[in-house]
Amino acid sequence: MIMNEPLAFAGLRGTLARGASLARHTSWRAGGPADVLYAPADRDDLAGFLRQLPTSEAVTVIGLGSNVLVRDGGVRGVVVLMHDPGAALAVADGLVYAEAGLATPKLARFAAMHDCADAEFLAGIPGTVGGALAMNAGCYGGETWDYVVRVETLSRDGRFDVRERSAYSIGYRSVRNADGSPPTEIFTAAWFRFPQGDAVAARMRIRSLLAGRIATQPLALPNAGSVFRNPPGDHAARLIEACGLKGHAIGAARVSEKHANFIVNPERRARAADIEALIVHVRETVRAATGVDLEPEVRIIGEAGERR
Numbered sequence: 001m002i003m004n005e006p007l008a009f010a011g012l013r014g015t016l017a018r019g020a021s022l023a024r025h026t027s028w029r030a031g032g033p034a035d036v037l038y039a040p041a042d043r044d045d046l047a048g049f050l051r052q053l054p055t056s057e058a059v060t061v062i063g064l065g066s067n068v069l070v071r072d073g074g075v076r077g078v079v080v081l082m083h084d085p086g087a088a089l090a091v092a093d094g095l096v097y098a099e100a101g102l103a104t105p106k107l108a109r110f111a112a113m114h115d116c117a118d119a120e121f122l123a124g125i126p127g128t129v130g131g132a133l134a135m136n137a138g139c140y141g142g143e144t145w146d147y148v149v150r151v152e153t154l155s156r157d158g159r160f161d162v163r164e165r166s167a168y169s170i171g172y173r174s175v176r177n178a179d180g181s182p183p184t185e186i187f188t189a190a191w192f193r194f195p196q197g198d199a200v201a202a203r204m205r206i207r208s209l210l211a212g213r214i215a216t217q218p219l220a221l222p223n224a225g226s227v228f229r230n231p232p233g234d235h236a237a238r239l240i241e242a243c244g245l246k247g248h249a250i251g252a253a254r255v256s257e258k259h260a261n262f263i264v265n266p267e268r269r270a271r272a273a274d275i276e277a278l279i280v281h282v283r284e285t286v287r288a289a290t291g292v293d294l295e296p297e298v299r300i301i302g303e304a305g306e307r308r
């Protein structure tokens with residue numbers, strides 16, 4: 001296990017740490033540590049790291065941690081932090097190129113500035129481009145993969161590849177390989193094609209979209225966005241509210257009063273176990289009352305127990 005071995009890597013330019021808390025790398029501000037945490041300097045550095053890492057070691061990637069719950073026992077093996085404030089962003093041949101570590105709101109503003117339409121929805125999604133690709137993140141009728149032309153991927157053994165959109169099967173918050181298997185590669189970059197628009201109109205749309213979010217979502221408190229996927233033809237928030245669950249708390253985790261499909265960690269002292277127990281409670285209550293089985297949208301990773 002990597003936890004007990006000397007960390008000997010040649011030529012790395014990123015930051016390597018043992019037992020680092022992941023709570024500060026997730027928007028819920030909860031959860032345990034990573035055995036080993038690696039923040040690569042860039043794509044090539046990450047490839048070099050993976051080439052030297054024994055293939056027996058598990059690798060988990062986190063972007064901005066805005067859709068993950070890390071259990072209190074933490075994550076075994078290596079966690080790679082993809083968020084990179086210096087990630088590349090460019091326009092070439094009518095396509096917008098963005099590295100995976102870029103925050104999606106930056107992509108939205110950049111696209112608007114370059115007279116693109118339809119990228120505005122990304123301004124309201126507080127993750128990375130890589131996270132948006134992995135989740136097929138979307139809102140207000142737009143979904144990430146509607147605009148993807150191709151992606152660059154990195155395999156577990158450190159090889160880059162470029163894959164066309166047709167290599168994937170895309171659904172609501174779901175991304176699979178075309179053969180139905182789950183993708184195992186890391187997304188390192190993507191090329192997007194947005195329709196021609198108008199910079200002023202796009203900027204105004206971003207502003208009104210963000211105002212709408214501030215009015216309806218508990219953005220001042222740690223949260224991970226919508227906890228459950230919307231069931232076909234309905235809204236998870238409506239069902240949760242109808243069951244009287246707004247404000248329901250377990251430990252320091254609470255169903256938001258502002259938006260029933262959000263769970264908040266108001267005092268930043270919720271354990272991941274509190275949040276997970278609340279997810280289970282909401283799911284069971286809604287199932288018993290309505291017959292609808294809400295499926296979590298957030299991804300739960302790591303081991304239960306205490307290892308802060």
Ligand SMILES: Cc1cc2nc3c(=O)[nH]c(=O)nc-3n(C[C@H](O)[C@H](O)[C@H](O)COP(=O)(O)OP(=O)(O)OC[C@H]3O[C@@H](n4cnc5c(N)ncnc54)[C@H](O)[C@@H]3O)c2cc1C
Pocket residue numbers: 027060061062063064065066067068082100124125126127128129130131132133134135136137138139185186187188217219223224225226299
């Ligand atoms: C206030 C708020 C509002 C939100 N609103 C929306 C919304 O409107 N629509 C929506 O869809 N989501 C929404 N979300 C959820 C979240 O922001 C999105 O799912 C986002 O795309 C996750 O990006 P991330 O970088 O934070 O990914 P993370 O949470 O870090 O990771 C999510 C998953 O993606 C994987 N992943 C991350 N990066 C990569 C990569 N480079 N390669 C391969 N896999 C990767 C991770 O392993 C994990 O399984 C919201 C969240 C918050 C906190």
